[in-house]
Amino acid sequence: MKLLEEKIQTSGKVIEPDILKVDSFINHMLDPELIMAMGEDFYQHFKDKPITKILTLEVSGIAIAFAAGHYFKVPVLFAKKIESLTLGDDVYSTQVISYTKQKEYTVKINRSFLTADDHVLIIDDFLAKGEALKGLLELCRQAGASVEGIGIAIEKVFQGGGDRHRQQGYDVYSQAMIERFENGRVVFSPPQ
Amino acid sequence: MKLLEEKIQTSGKVIEPDILKVDSFINHMLDPELIMAMGEDFYQHFKDKPITKILTLEVSGIAIAFAAGHYFKVPVLFAKKIESLTLGDDVYSTQVISYTKQKEYTVKINRSFLTADDHVLIIDDFLAKGEALKGLLELCRQAGASVEGIGIAIEKVFQGGGDRHRQQGYDVYSQAMIERFENGRVVFSPPQ
Numbered sequence: 001m002k003l004l005e006e007k008i009q010t011s012g013k014v015i016e017p018d019i020l021k022v023d024s025f026i027n028h029m030l031d032p033e034l035i036m037a038m039g040e041d042f043y044q045h046f047k048d049k050p051i052t053k054i055l056t057l058e059v060s061g062i063a064i065a066f067a068a069g070h071y072f073k074v075p076v077l078f079a080k081k082i083e084s085l086t087l088g089d090d091v092y093s094t095q096v097i098s099y100t101k102q103k104e105y106t107v108k109i110n111r112s113f114l115t116a117d118d119h120v121l122i123i124d125d126f127l128a129k130g131e132a133l134k135g136l137l138e139l140c141r142q143a144g145a146s147v148e149g150i151g152i153a154i155e156k157v158f159q160g161g162g163d164r165h166r167q168q169g170y171d172v173y174s175q176a177m178i179e180r181f182e183n184g185r186v187v188f189s190p191p192q
Numbered sequence: 193m194k195l196l197e198e199k200i201q202t203s204g205k206v207i208e209p210d211i212l213k214v215d216s217f218i219n220h221m222l223d224p225e226l227i228m229a230m231g232e233d234f235y236q237h238f239k240d241k242p243i244t245k246i247l248t249l250e251v252s253g254i255a256i257a258f259a260a261g262h263y264f265k266v267p268v269l270f271a272k273k274i275e276s277l278t279l280g281d282d283v284y285s286t287q288v289i290s291y292t293k294q295k296e297y298t299v300k301i302n303r304s305f306l307t308a309d310d311h312v313l314i315i316d317d318f319l320a321k322g323e324a325l326k327g328l329l330e331l332c333r334q335a336g337a338s339v340e341g342i343g344i345a346i347e348k349v350f351q352g353g354g355d356r357h358r359q360q361g362y363d364v365y366s367q368a369m370i371e372r373f374e375n376g377r378v379v380f381s382p383p384q
Contacts, residue, residue: 028279029305030254030268032261058251059270062222066255069224076222078251113221 001041001175004153005188007034008176014184018156019100026125026153027060038175039067042123042151045173046072049148051121053077053114055140057096057107057132064153065123072121077114079107079139092142096135099128107135109143116144127152127174130161154178157189193233193367196345197380199226200368206376210348211292218317218345219252230367231259234315234343237365238264241340243313245269245306247332249288249299249324256345257315264313269306271299271331284334288327291320299327301335308336319344319366322353346370349381 013021025031042064054076056065062078069076081096091108098105114120122136133150140147147170155162155174166172177189205213217223234256246268248257254270261268272279273288283300290297306312314328325342332339339362347354347366358364369381 023279023302024305025267028270028272028302030258030261030270032258032268033265035258036262059254059272062251062254063258063268066222066224066227066258069222070228073225075217076224076255078220078222080220080251110215110220113216 001038003034003037004176007031008154008186012186014181014186018159018181020154020156020178020181020186022125022154026064030063035063035067036070038064038153039069040071041175042068042121042173043071046121046149046151046171049121049171050119051148053118053145054121054123055079055109055114055136056123057081057136060125061123064125068121068123068151075113077109079109079136081105081107092139094135094138094142097131099131107132107139109139111143114139114143114145118143118145119148120145121149121151122147123151125153127155127161127172128159130159130164133161133165149173151175193230195226195229196368199223200346200378204378206373206378210351210373212346212348212370212373212378214317214346218256222255227255227259228262230256230345231261232263233367234260234313234365235263238313238341238343238363241313241363242311243340245310245337246313246315247271247301247306247328248315249273249328252317253315256317260313260315260343267305269301271301271328273297273299284331286327286330286334289323291323299324299331301331303335306331306335306337310335310337311340312337313341313343314339315343317345319347319353319364320351322351322357325353325357341365343367 054069058078065076093108149171152174154176179189246261250270257268285300341363344366346368371381
């Protein structure tokens with residue numbers, strides 16, 4: 001998606017060998033025009049699938065998933081990482097490893113919000129090794145929901161999570177595919 | 193806002209004497225149609241103010257603030273509660289007490305995203321005693337930014353946070369004002 005790639009080049013920052021900071025438009029401050037366009041782009045890609053629900057992970061996936069939900073006109077469910085007094089015990093739950101944050105955490109969804117009748121589009125901001133995605137897929141598996149597709153804003157292709165899930169048969173669509181970092185700059189994969 | 197009040201009556205759940213659960217459309221699953229309408233309603237209320245930025249608090253404020261940002265066409269900044277590797281030390285920061293979660297936490301924003309040139313609309317999902325709001329106002333004070341208004345989805349009027357901030361001169365607009373809970377049902381304040 002040209003608009004997102006351009007925004008990454010102008011406003012993203014490579015802060016470590018392999019960390020891209022997109023705090024000024026996705027992870028801390030949101031650019032509503034860009035993110036609405038990303039939501040519409042996901043809609044264009046997946047609109048022929050019978051999507052009934054969008055699933056993402058708090059925090060950074062929320063705005064992007066919400067924008068997609070606006071176009072699909074379906075509810076957007078975000079899995080919770082933080083302990084919540086009101087979530088209760090009636091949950092699907094799994095563990096996710098975050099390499100960026102160097103810790104493991106639990107993600108949960110309330111059972112009543114995801115069922116075997118659901119056809120899910122999973123959306124997230126980043127796909128690197130695919131650990132968060134694995135957690136979201138596991139929640140769908142526990143609920144018996146069908147996964148119709150996976151929409152990612154930014155894929156770090158060189159970390160392998162995208163290809164591994166494509167090989168498993170998932171329709172993984174990433175709007176910006178980073179092939180590598182080079183002298184603090186982002187090099188995108190050529191269009192497929 | 194009629195649409196939100198109706199949704200609270202049909203889909204909200206009063207789970208303790210004074211806790212309203214809106215997990216099925218705001219706090220865990222999002223209803224994009226409702227939340228976009230809430231964003232537009234905030235725009236109608238505050239559109240004559242020179243808003244340059246919307247400020248909210250992760251997690252539950254994000255979708256509502258994003259929807260408002262879509263109508264205002266301004267960036268949406270969400271203060272962070274969670275430790276973030278990429279946020280760095282160049283932050284404004286303050287403490288917030290959560291009575292619901294019975295703990296105190298730190299909220300932070302990157303200094304570069306809020307400045308003395310900003311005219312801020314603060315948006316949040318709930319206003320009870322006003323502790324989270326106090327934290328967001330403190331971040332604006334540290335940045336020297338002007339607070340043009342405060343938009344709240346659900347105000348628990350009986351907990352006093354709204355009135356205290358109105359008395360301080362803030363333009364606080366709440367879309368649904370809960371006067372009290374009665375036998376597990378919500379009673380709204382009469383329209384002003």
